[in-house]
Every structure is written in C-alpha cells, then in structure tokens.
Amino acid sequence: MKKSKIMVVDDEQRMRKIINDFLTKDGFSVVEACDGEEALDKFYADSDIDLILLDIMMPKLDGWGVLKEIRKESKVPIIMLTARGDESDELLGFNLGVDEYITKPFSPKILVARVEAVLRRTQGVGSKDILETAGIVMNKLTHVVTVDGKAVEFSYKEFELLAYFLENEGIALPRANILNNVWNYDYYGEDRTIDTHVKKIRSKLGEKGKYIKTIWGIGYKFETVD
Amino acid sequence: MKKSKIMVVDDEQRMRKIINDFLTKDGFSVVEACDGEEALDKFYADSDIDLILLDIMMPKLDGWGVLKEIRKESKVPIIMLTARGDESDELLGFNLGVDEYITKPFSPKILVARVEAVLRRTQGVGSKDILETAGIVMNKLTHVVTVDGKAVEFSYKEFELLAYFLENEGIALPRANILNNVWNYDYYGEDRTIDTHVKKIRSKLGEKGKYIKTIWGIGYKFETVD
DNA sequence: TTGTTTTTTCACATTTTTGTCATATTTGCC
DNA sequence: GGCAAATATGACAAAAATGTGAAAAAACAA
Numbered sequence: 019m020k021k022s023k024i025m026v027v028d029d030e031q032r033m034r035k036i037i038n039d040f041l042t043k044d045g046f047s048v049v050e051a052c053d054g055e056e057a058l059d060k061f062y063a064d065s066d067i068d069l070i071l072l073d074i075m076m077p078k079l080d081g082w083g084v085l086k087e088i089r090k091e092s093k094v095p096i097i098m099l100t101a102r103g104d105e106s107d108e109l110l111g112f113n114l115g116v117d118e119y120i121t122k123p124f125s126p127k128i129l130v131a132r133v134e135a136v137l138r139r140t141q142g143v144g145s146k147d148i149l150e151t152a153g154i155v156m157n158k159l160t161h162v163v164t165v166d167g168k169a170v171e172f173s174y175k176e177f178e179l180l181a182y183f184l185e186n187e188g189i190a191l192p193r194a195n196i197l198n199n200v201w202n203y204d205y206y207g208e209d210r211t212i213d214t215h216v217k218k219i220r221s222k223l224g225e226k227g228k229y230i231k232t233i234w235g236i237g238y239k240f241e242t243v244d
Numbered sequence: 245m246k247k248s249k250i251m252v253v254d255d256e257q258r259m260r261k262i263i264n265d266f267l268t269k270d271g272f273s274v275v276e277a278c279d280g281e282e283a284l285d286k287f288y289a290d291s292d293i294d295l296i297l298l299d300i301m302m303p304k305l306d307g308w309g310v311l312k313e314i315r316k317e318s319k320v321p322i323i324m325l326t327a328r329g330d331e332s333d334e335l336l337g338f339n340l341g342v343d344e345y346i347t348k349p350f351s352p353k354i355l356v357a358r359v360e361a362v363l364r365r366t367q368g369v370g371s372k373d374i375l376e377t378a379g380i381v382m383n384k385l386t387h388v389v390t391v392d393g394k395a396v397e398f399s400y401k402e403f404e405l406l407a408y409f410l411e412n413e414g415i416a417l418p419r420a421n422i423l424n425n426v427w428n429y430d431y432y433g434e435d436r437t438i439d440t441h442v443k444k445i446r447s448k449l450g451e452k453g454k455y456i457k458t459i460w461g462i463g464y465k466f467e468t469v470d
Numbered sequence: 471t472t473g474t475t476t477t478t479t480c481a482c483a484t485t486t487t488t489g490t491c492a493t494a495t496t497t498g499c500c
Numbered sequence: 501g502g503c504a505a506a507t508a509t510g511a512c513a514a515a516a517a518t519g520t521g522a523a524a525a526a527a528c529a530a
Binding site: 213214216217232234235 | 516517518519520521
C-alpha cells in the first residue's frame with residue numbers, strides 16, 4: 019500500500035517538527051503549513067493529500083476557518099489538534115465534519131494510532147462488503163446479519179433497506195431517496211411501504227431498533243445516539 | 245460544471261475589455277455594465293449572474309451604492325476593484341458584504357484566481373449543506389441544528405424557515421417572499437402563520453432568538469447584531 | 471397446482487405538526 | 501399622550517404524518 023501523505027498545519031515550528039518526525043518515522047510522507055492560508059494554498063496545489071492534522075489556534079486563518087473552507091469541496095479526513103478540555107469545540111467540529119480530535123499534549127503513540135485509525139476508517143479495504151455499527155454487523159456477501167453477535171434473519175428487502183441506512187449513517191434520508199435507492203426505479207407503489215419495512219426492521223433489531231430515527235416530514239435516519 | 249456568468253462593472257471601456265478578455269478566455273461568460281445604474285438594471289433583469297466585479301469609482305452611482313442596493317436583496321458574490329492601498333475602504337466593504345478585493349493594477353492570473361476562489365467558496369459542494377452563523381449550525385444533510393454546540397430540535401417547517409433566514413442573512417425578507425420560498429406555491433393560508441413559526445424558532449434559539457429581527461410593515465430579517 | 475414466504479396495501483390509532491384565532495403588546499404617527 | 505395598524509403570544513383545533521396490525525397481493529418453491 020502506498021504511503022499516505024499527511025499535511026501538518028500548526029503555527030509552532032517546534033510542534034510541526036515533532037509531529038513530522040513521528041509520522042515520517044512511521045512511514046508517512048509529510049507536508050507542513052504554518053498557518054491557515056498556507057494550508058489552503060498547499061491543499062489546493064497538492065491534490066493527493068490523504069489526511070490533514072489541523073491546529074485550531076493559528077494566526078491569519080484559524081483551524082475552524084480552514085476546516086470550513088476545505089469541507090466546501092473535499093471530504094479529506096481531518097484531525098483537529100485541540101487544547102485540553104474544550105468540549106463545546108468538539109461538538110461544533112463534528113457538525114462541520116471533523117473526523118477525530120487529538121488533545122494536546124499527546125504521545126507519539128496516540129498520534130500515530132489516531133491517524134492510522136482514521137485512514138483505515140476512511141479508505142479501508144472491503145469496507146463495501148461488511149457494514150458495522152453499534153454491534154450490528156451486515157455481511158453483504160453472505161447476507162448474514164448479526165446483532166451483538168447473534169444472527170438475525172432479514173428478508174431481501176429488509177436487508178437492502180437496513181444496508182442503505184447503515185451506508186448513510188447520520189444522514190436524514192427522505193422517503194423519495196429511499197425508494198430510488200432501495201426499490202427499483204420502476205416501482206410505483208406507495209411510499210408508506212417503507213414504514214412497514216422500518217417497523218419490521220426495528221422490531222428485529224430489538225433494543226437497537228431505536229437507532230432508526232423518524233425525521234418528521236422527511237423520512238428516516240440511522241443514528242447511534244439516544 | 246456549468247460556466248459561471250460574471251458581470252463586470254467599470255466606467256472605463258478599456259478596463260472592461262481587458263477583464264472581459266481574461267474571463268472569456270478562461271471559460272466564463274461575461275456581462276458588461278458601464279455605470280452603477282446600468283449594473284443594477286442588468287442585475288435585476290438577468291437572474292443568473294453568479295458574481296459581480298465592481299469598480300468603486302464610477303459616475304452616477306458608485307460601487308458602494310451598487311453594493312448596498314444589491315445587498316438589500318441578494319447575496320451574490322461581489323469582488324471590488326479598488327485603487328492601490330486604500331485600506332479604510334476595505335474595512336468598510338467587508339462590513340457591507342464584499343467577498344474579495346482586487347487592487348488595480350492586477351495581473352490576469354490574480355483576477356482569475358480570485359474569481360475562482362470566491363466562486364469555489366460560495367458555490368462549492370457542501371456549502372449548501374452546512375449553514376453557520378453566530379454559533380448556530382444547521383446541517384441540512386443530517387437535519388441537525390446546534391446552538392452553541394447544543395442540539396436543538398426543529399420541526400420540518402421550522403427547519404426550512406430558519407434555513408431560509410440563514411441563507412439570506414442580513415436581507416430583509418417580505419412575508420410574501422418567505423411564503424413563496426418556504427411554503428409550497430399552493431399554500432393559500434394567512435401569512436400571519438409565519439409569525440407563529442418565528443415565535444417558536446425564536447424561543448428555541450433562546451438568547452440568539454433576537455437575531456431574527458422584525459421589519460415593521462415588511463417581514464423579518466436575520467442579522468447577528470444587537 | 472398448492473403451500474409458504476415476502477411484499478404491499480389498507481384501515482385505524484396515535485402522535486406531531488401546522489394553522490387559526492382571540493387577546494395582549496408594540497410600533498409608527500398625529 | 502392617544503389612536504390605528506402591525507406584530508407577539510398562548511391556546512386550541514385542524515391537518516398531516518407516522519405506527520401498527522391484519523389482510524390482500526405477489527413472488528417463490530416444491
């Protein structure tokens with residue numbers, strides 16, 4: 019597998035050096051930027067950056083600004099470097115598409131582990147055949163679903179629908195989209211049939227059925243929070 | 245991606261020609277206006293102008309005047325063409341909603357780069373999915389709203405209405421416009437129902453509810469000043 | 471074919487949202 | 501201040517969307 023290229027954005031030269039050393043030692047290639055504007059320039063100039071480590075506090079354009087700019091046109095994984103214990107920041111960030119946080123100060127081990135975890139999550143192999151969230155494991159090849167390790171039977175349509183939910187975790191899915199993606203394009207029935215399937219899936223998922231949220235006036239959303 | 249249409253407003257015929265040539269060569273389509281009044285006319289007549297390049301010094305109605313007029317009802321990106329080194333101008337402009345400055349004289353490269361950067365910023369992917377102002381973050385994809393990091397529930401209509409406000413931040417929205425944009429065209433109820441929804445949104449926004457200003461005799465305006 | 475399973479429809483209960491209305495309050499204007 | 505018009509608010513009713521169980525229809529297998 020080709021080495022991943024990582025951009026490190028931090029205004030402190032010392033911090034950049036430390037991170038660069040850790041990552042280089044671990045086989046990554048590294049690009050540095052010392053402020054937000056430089057980060058954007060380099061990101062746009064260099065199209066094969068696989069992940070960005072982004073400090074929040076920076077002159078000119080801070081980490082949030084960079085994040086927002088980049089998220090307008092790229093889903094490149096971004097890890098924010100944040101000062102200890104600012105939790106409101108974290109909430110804001112997840113909404114804006116932050117993949118992970120690392121709290122300063124951090125150990126080399128943590129840094130490398132997080133970077134690798136995020137890369138695995140975002141560009142992992144086989145991620146199309148096996149879906150996994152919150153104890154629900156769907157194997158698209160064998161068509162087997164387990165919930166907390168116990169096998170549960172799903173009919174064809176139920177399986178397709180649940181897979182569609184998991185593939186779009188966290189996204190509010192309008193009924194029309196669900197029909198277009200899970201049913202054939204030549205289906206002209208009621209969209210209420212979705213409700214019936216959702217009912218069955220929820221009951222088969224047992225306790226975890228609540229993760230299929232109803233979005234009133236829109237459709238459904240799979241989300242593993244209570 | 246469809247070519248963007250750009251309006252060039254400058255009283256010097258030579259300058260218009262130069263800019264027009266640069267932009268056309270780069271694949272944009274160009275509309276010219278030779279003074280402020282013509283600019284307004286053409287802008288209102290032609291609804292699909294994507295960006296305006298606006299000279300400040302002009303007869304009849306100068307750049308600031310045009311800017312202010314347009315900003316009353318549109319957020320179309322505007323780049324001001326300014327003489328070298330007038331920094332007080334720049335401050336004024338950003339307050340009035342200028343997206344970018346280009347200092348004369350400029351190179352073709354700068355011109356095209358700035359235009360493209362602004363377009364990327366304003367019409368990039370995802371820029372439609374996340375709205376953010378003053379600690380209010382609306383994610384259209386997940387249908388989640390957070391206020392200062394805390395999730396707040398909004399019903400379908402409330403969500404649509406708040407999104408419409410944020411998309412038109414700073415612009416006074418007549419009730420009729422709100423109905424046309426947020427309600428279906430086949431809605432024939434009272435327009436006072438907007439008031440009721442505004443009431444609910446304000447209360448859900450808590451402290452920040454005051455940012456939805458009442459424009460007496462017209463409608464409402466979302467504005468993050470006290 | 472017959473019997474079984476899956477998918478869809480339907481009717482009714484339930485929940486949530488949306489719109490209306492009456493009343494209170496505010497605003498602009500004389 | 502006082503008046504008229506516009507807006508704010510709370511309560512409530514109407515409307516719309518969803519949940520649910522059962523039955524009909526369709527697909528499938530033997």
